[in-house]
Amino acid sequence: MRLVVTGAGGMLGRALSRVLASAEVECLPYPSSALDVTDRRAVEEALRSERPDWVVHAAAFTRVDDCEGEQERAMAVNVEGTRHVAEAAAAVEARVLYVSTDYVFDGRKSAPYTEEDEPAPLNVYGRGKLGGERVLQKTLPDGRWVIVRSAWLYGEGGRNFVDRIIERSEAGQQLTVVDDQVGTPTWTVVVAWAIQVIVKAQLAGIYHVVSGGAASWFEVAEEILRLTGADVPLRPTTTATLGLPARRPGYSVLDTTKLQRETGIVPEAWQGALAAYLAERRLVAEPN
Numbered sequence: 001m002r003l004v005v006t007g008a009g010g011m012l013g014r015a016l017s018r019v020l021a022s023a024e025v026e027c028l029p030y031p032s033s034a035l036d037v038t039d040r041r042a043v044e045e046a047l048r049s050e051r052p053d054w055v056v057h058a059a060a061f062t063r064v065d066d067c068e069g070e071q072e073r074a075m076a077v078n079v080e081g082t083r084h085v086a087e088a089a090a091a092v093e094a095r096v097l098y099v100s101t102d103y104v105f106d107g108r109k110s111a112p113y114t115e116e117d118e119p120a121p122l123n124v125y126g127r128g129k130l131g132g133e134r135v136l137q138k139t140l141p142d143g144r145w146v147i148v149r150s151a152w153l154y155g156e157g158g159r160n161f162v163d164r165i166i167e168r169s170e171a172g173q174q175l176t177v178v179d180d181q182v183g184t185p186t187w188t189v190v191v192a193w194a195i196q197v198i199v200k201a202q203l204a205g206i207y208h209v210v211s212g213g214a215a216s217w218f219e220v221a222e223e224i225l226r227l228t229g230a231d232v233p234l235r236p237t238t239t240a241t242l243g244l245p246a247r248r249p250g251y252s253v254l255d256t257t258k259l260q261r262e263t264g265i266v267p268e269a270w271q272g273a274l275a276a277y278l279a280e281r282r283l284v285a286e287p288n
């Protein structure tokens, strides 16, 4: 099986290259320097020359707050870029797996979001990612596309909450973290693994893929400090106090029942995956 990965230099892209390399899949990684998805011709040429069975489309403009001020670019990459990938894939009869986000939801629910729940994004990033979902669904026949929605990703090779907390606590800084957004922190390796299973099983449709459980960002920070043994002050704040440009859902836990039923994958609780990530980075504190 031949599989092109867009955005391969990003956080999830790197985890995908790592997981797929050990999964008897021929992974053809395209970082942004090798393929700009806003360039329709370049996308067509890449897929025509590679003739992949699948395209895992992980490229995106992911800086949520910057998307508010750079709406045109956000839409060019996240909607039109996805259109280019979908059309070029259709032309060479490749399937597409598009990575999407919990930010397609408005957070008004108080129980985990299922694949059937109606999206209603609150910010430009979420609208662009939802636009990408819709383009994919319109361009490719049913059975030839997959949407994997994930959330709160951390991992090697990208700016993420977990690494920021580690950096700041190592520098001895006091931490102030919001306690009114609830979701599920998810290691990129967990998502990459599920993507590999979905692709190999030739599944189709929408899948929610996150670790188990739920937490506020404040609780995630608490757990990082506990695991690393860092001793810095941590205090809660609210989203309104931070006043960031992009609105965010207050609750965006994703329901993984469908993933569990159709793949047999039972996502481990987020605390376990976080501990594994920190152990890999040799950051887990030695017991006294």
Ligand SMILES: NC(=O)c1ccc[n+]([C@@H]2O[C@H](COP(=O)([O-])OP(=O)(O)OC[C@H]3O[C@@H](n4cnc5c(N)ncnc54)[C@H](OP(=O)(O)O)[C@@H]3O)[C@@H](O)[C@H]2O)c1
Pocket (backbone or CB within 6 Å): 006, 007, 008, 009, 010, 011, 012, 013, 031, 032, 033, 035, 036, 037, 038, 057, 058, 059, 060, 061, 062, 063, 077, 081, 099, 100, 101, 102, 129, 149, 150, 151, 152, 153, 154, 157, 158, 159
């Ligand atoms: N991070 C999260 O919490 C999260 C949550 C849910 C879903 N997702 C989705 O997961 C996917 C992977 O995101 P990530 O977390 O790995 O973020 P990331 O590290 O920012 O990776 C995205 C990659 O896309 C590339 N890219 C940007 N514009 C491009 C373009 N025009 N053409 C080709 N590549 C381009 C970026 O390259 P440059 O760095 O060179 O611009 C980057 O390497 C995205 O679809 C994202 O929407 C992320």
